């Protein structure tokens with residue numbers, strides 16, 4: 001009997017059964033690097049850990065959760081690269097985050113709405129022209145968030161093949177250290193070149209603004225660009241792809257959305273909760289002894305917080321294991337909690353709302369083009385989802 | 394009544410999303426701005442929910 005993080009799924013949408021069947025909200029877990037730490041699966045304790053400054057996000061203290069680390073764990077144990085604030089604690093974290101938050105407010109993001117609608121419509125029109133059938137992932141789920149984040153940052157979309165390949169490589173759990181290292185260097189090299197170019201020729205976009213602000217070094221802006229690009233497109237893309245798969249497997253729910261019996265805002269929150277694509281969750285390391293759920297987490301021990309399990313906690317969500325777009329999913333932890341709660345969440349929400357609403361409206365007869373068991377799942381990736389989604393209409 | 398600490402706020406925007414009549418976000422750095430410190434009725438319920446959801450603990454509700 002091992003106590004590694006359970007990762008084997010038996011259903012396309014449910015987290016691994018052993019994550020949910022164990023009633024203990026806090027239990028010992030062996031990390032992939034052999035560290036004896038802890039696993040949190042309840043909503044209450046997940047919130048408590050993520051909101052507590054005694055649990056650090058610093059990269060120096062990180063440990064690897066599953067055998068193939070995610071992007072932010074690749075460098076576990078080493079100092080954070082400049083600008084990579086997801087693996088820093090306040091005050092360093094706060095300094096970087098504050099420079100960006102003005103660009104991600106509810107109001108700012110709402111201003112992008114017309115452009116996001118246009119991007120969504122163009123991709124759906126193109127998908128219609130090219131099919132049926134079509135693979136929804138390359139036709140819709142991946143390019144929409146990719147184009148949106150590129151425009152926001154000021155990364156030429158024409159270069160997408162390069163950075164999409166590098167990010168996909170970085171998020172693949174079976175990549176060798178060498179492959180991951182090559183992808184990381186390639187992406188860093190590309191972005192630092194881009195930022196130097198913006199220094200020579202000012203541009204009216206997020207990265208151009210950071211260059212002009214004069215507060216950050218080129219290396220810091222490169223780190224920020226890297227983080228936003230990687231965090232900003234794979235997550236949303238997988239929510240679009242897996243979310244569509246879930247709606248197609250729950251046709252009554254898809255009808256309710258199409259016919260306006262549930263609001264798309266509520267539907268998106270429920271899909272975020274039910275699917276929780278950040279599948280291995282987030283980890284923190286205690287910097288002092290902390291009493292938690294009747295146990296003592298000793299300074300230096302790491303805690304893996306399973307967001308998928310917390311979002312299925314029956315003590316917090318009635319009918320937690322069913323997808324019900326009319327559920328009140330507010331309080332879900334799909335975007336995390338505490339000072340690192342997702343910076344891009346308002347952007348992701350708008351992209352998902354516009355995306356699912358347009359898909360429901362424009363493709364009323366959308367259905368799978370293959371048996372559901374033939375849809376390839378991303379159990380092997382840091383961000384869960386579908387590799388491909390063959391659809392027809 | 395609502396109290397907000399912009400120093401603690403991480404500008405996640407949960408408050409402006411949950412209770413738009415009560416909270417806004419500063420245009421420069423996205424930190425919380427209280428529009429209505431003593432909301433009533435449905436706005437008060439929404440404000441209480443926002444206090445509960447705030448990821449950084451920047452918001453508090455003081456019964457007065």
Ligand code: HEM
Nearest residue numbers: 085086231232235236239282334335336340342343344348
């Ligand atoms: C549905 C889509 C998304 C999901 C499920 C998601 C999920 C998350 C989660 C769980 C965290 C917390 C990590 C931690 O606590 O260690 C996070 C942080 C972050 N996300 Fe997202 N995210 C999404 C979309 C985006 C987008 C569109 C952007 C980009 C602009 C973005 C940028 C970030 C950044 C920069 C952080 C780090 C924040 C910090 O450390 O203060 N995310 N995200």
Ligand code: SF4
Nearest residue numbers: 402403405406408447
């Ligand atoms: S919810 Fe909390 S952290 Fe987010 S903007 Fe409002 S006060 Fe700030």
